[in-house]
Amino acid sequence: MTHKSPLALSAILLLAPLAASAQERLSLYNWGDYINPAVLDAFTEETGIEVTLDSYGSNEEMLAKIQAGATGYDIVFPSVHMHDILFQLGLLAKTDIGKAPGFANIDPQFVRAKTDPDAEYCLPYAWGNVGIVYNKALAGEITGWEDFFALGEAGKKITLLDDLRETIGIGLIMTGAPVNATDPAQVKAAADYVIEHSAGVTAFTYDSVPQVISGDVAAAHWYVGANLYVSENPDTIGYIIPKEGATMYQEDICVLESAPNKQAAQAFLEFYLRPEIAALNVAQQMNGTPNLPAQELIPAEIAANETIYPSQEVIQSLQIFEDLGRDLQLYNAEWTRIKTSR
Numbered sequence: 001m002t003h004k005s006p007l008a009l010s011a012i013l014l015l016a017p018l019a020a021s022a023q024e025r026l027s028l029y030n031w032g033d034y035i036n037p038a039v040l041d042a043f044t045e046e047t048g049i050e051v052t053l054d055s056y057g058s059n060e061e062m063l064a065k066i067q068a069g070a071t072g073y074d075i076v077f078p079s080v081h082m083h084d085i086l087f088q089l090g091l092l093a094k095t096d097i098g099k100a101p102g103f104a105n106i107d108p109q110f111v112r113a114k115t116d117p118d119a120e121y122c123l124p125y126a127w128g129n130v131g132i133v134y135n136k137a138l139a140g141e142i143t144g145w146e147d148f149f150a151l152g153e154a155g156k157k158i159t160l161l162d163d164l165r166e167t168i169g170i171g172l173i174m175t176g177a178p179v180n181a182t183d184p185a186q187v188k189a190a191a192d193y194v195i196e197h198s199a200g201v202t203a204f205t206y207d208s209v210p211q212v213i214s215g216d217v218a219a220a221h222w223y224v225g226a227n228l229y230v231s232e233n234p235d236t237i238g239y240i241i242p243k244e245g246a247t248m249y250q251e252d253i254c255v256l257e258s259a260p261n262k263q264a265a266q267a268f269l270e271f272y273l274r275p276e277i278a279a280l281n282v283a284q285q286m287n288g289t290p291n292l293p294a295q296e297l298i299p300a301e302i303a304a305n306e307t308i309y310p311s312q313e314v315i316q317s318l319q320i321f322e323d324l325g326r327d328l329q330l331y332n333a334e335w336t337r338i339k340t341s342r
């Protein structure tokens with residue numbers, strides 16, 4: 001062992017914390033393009049923590065990767081029902097974010113996870129609805145699902161999301177059943193509805209908005225974030241919440257039990273509680289935020305958009321998915337039938 005002078009040893013000890021800080025990382029696993037890069041840049045600028053971001057297309061894809069042993073991720077952004085599933089599988093780290101001073105900013109109606117009623121694990125992140133984005137010249141001023149499927153029957157192209165809960169959910173809404181139905185007859189009838197109205201459905205996809213803008217597709221089943229594209233192409237496309245009913249989504253920010261950088265993850269959750277940070281995300285994402293003070297900071301055109309911030313009456317009419325446990329097998333079977341019927 002080489003002998004070091006006291007002065008050299010002191011220098012090493014002083015530099016050690018700086019080296020540790022420089023190496024600190026935070027790895028996010030999120031839905032594609034579902035966070036404003038400016039939020040991540042602001043976090044890094046303030047903390048020195050470098051952020052990496054990988055993306056997934058569905059809750060199921062994220063869960064499968066985590067269960068398959070993917071390591072290195074610190075934070076995921078599950079929908080509420082997947083938040084419950086992750087908790088039940090022991091995959092979440094306790095953060096006690098609900099006790100953070102800034103948590104007073106969160107509207108209590110968005111603490112939705114049944115397994116986490118006191119926000120001991122996850123932070124409500126964002127919410128919105130799932131409706132229809134349409135090409136005005138091709139679709140006209142449509143109002144709901146009946147008009148949407150009529151486009152297909154008239155020989156025009158339409159697309160549905162590649163998501164079993166969302167797509168079967170349309171069938172449940174249109175047959176008068178709840179979107180969390182576990183009655184096999186109701187789930188089958190919903191799948192029958194989708195199959196019977198699949199004329200014109202060219203794909204089950206998340207990548208449909210560019211096709212709607214170009215006119216290759218007349219209308220698509222898509223998220224409220226379509227308003228970002230509507231704002232850029234107001235004469236070409238529009239977005240609606242279907243009059244017959246629609247689903248509502250909410251994602252939460254959760255730290256994984258396997259997270260290698262739990263301290264950095266905790267810092268990010270507390271950072272995101274700030275109204276100005278939540279508002280910065282909304283300005284680019286065009287979805288709802290559970291952060292009440294943030295709603296006073298978002299651009300007026302977003303706050304006034306009733307498809308992004310609908311009335312409380314409309315919000316209460318929207319249905320949100322719950323964890324179905326083993327009953328999800330009913331949906332898996334019907335989803336296979338829908339996809340193989342084309």
